[in-house]
Amino acid sequence: MNRTLYYNYIDEKLHTLAFRINSNGKLNMLHLHMHSESFYLHLLNLLYGYELENLNKSLQNVEAIDLIDHENNIIIQVSATCTKAKVESALEKPIIKKFTTYRFMFLSIAKDASNLKKSKFKNPHNISFNPASDIWDLKSILNDILQENVLVQKNVYAFIKDELGSEVDVVKLDSNLAIIINFLAKENWNDGCQSEPIHKFEIDRKISHNQLDKAKDLIEEYSLYHGKVDSKYSEFDSMGSNKSSSVLARIKREYIGAKDTGSPDEVFFSVIEVIKNKVIESANYSQIPIDELELCVDILVVDAFIRCKIMENPEGYQYAAS
Template structure:
């Protein structure tokens, strides 16, 4: 069915965009945040029938507003920072007094995080501009839901736009991925019940971090190296499903690393580390056996995999004599 084909494709592309926005934000690389303003301008116009324009193109440095629809009287902020404070800081801007007088309503679009909790909150709105959190806070999930109920011709129009903007997935049969299989296993694990890391040498890992000039990535490694033992057990279970399955997962990440280095895809080692996380997520999202999970949960599980691959010598250079296993 075309509706299923369109919906699956749109959801996949949105998931990939969320992954990239989140990862680049961690490095304070905001090019995608800027481009997302125009992407969402055209998308929201197609989905909701609005006449949004880029507010900064109409009037440079418009305070707190990214998009404006003068016909339907809508002002919108597009943001990867999805917090109550962010929304209240925006509503507190003096320019909202004029928007209120002119009969505008305010909408907030979260482009990287779910907004379910934000919709339940009460906000300080000093200029009393029309703003109903339940209806006026949008996120990827709410936009996807609206698109899924559109007329098939309108849905195809949105599908074509997203395909042009966010890239084309080749029209080939999708394959199962062992990376996805291990992610599914990890997502079902209670990570709050963590085991002691009694078989890795933290000093050696720190030495490798320094050797590879990692700064931002060092924080990720510190957070997720704690799950090495948990993953080791899951790899052993995974290998019972077939010969060399855990090796295939580790080699897949090594191939991503080697390819990125050979093509000089990233400017520095921190970007390379986060880039590997992004590329693993994309493989998982686009595999036939992917079961949709929350973007934050996917981020955690993939970070555990990539950090483990770093510890196990599969990615990044090893200093002389590197040995992560504690000798007993």
């Protein structure tokens, strides 16, 4: 197995964990956060040679500090909240005065921290803290993993496989398409959240322009979920650059390949079938009943239809943004 397969597996699993943290409600947040603290404790020790331990083992309900390394003089706050106020709140806590000879680090486990790294922070206890190097996020950790040799990547891969998931398939490859389907599969599509798109007339006009007869009912029904899919895409994009764009580009690519192969209805349904198969063939697809998979793929392709990614647009077509 080569380093690309190791890295792709690591990338997908870490992004999946972050997405779950972002997507879960308050009831599950504490459990996920506690699991993430333990997970990242071992990952950072493995990757950087630290000797981190959970400070709550010796001091209960400690504010501002989650992980501590007495050998390397490091304290780390692990947080799903990635704001300047969150960092400054930690830096001003009285307990920081006990560790002024240590280096303070902030680990964002669910959000991109690129902008936070450029900020200036109030540091009333003058603990060692350089935002550019001492604020970590998924992107910075993955970049460090990418730079490591294959032996280190193999060890990280083995740890993550034991902690988070199954063996990587050396034939199948991961896909962002499968990730978004995995998350859509967890949605309740009968919860009453459907709503008419803002520009329903434009959608109807595009259906007529493409002479879609058989697909018309499907598009009209699942266009009601456009806002919900848009919300999921926004959460997905918070996990890294080009996430939703890559999914939509894949759907468009399949449409371009199929557009001259039959009638408009045949092309539309062939795109659905190809996307369904792409998901099934992905290494990171979590298997669900076929009818549930087809529902999620139908909703995703109808959303791509609204977003101008498949079928031809009538003149002056207004993208029906949610």
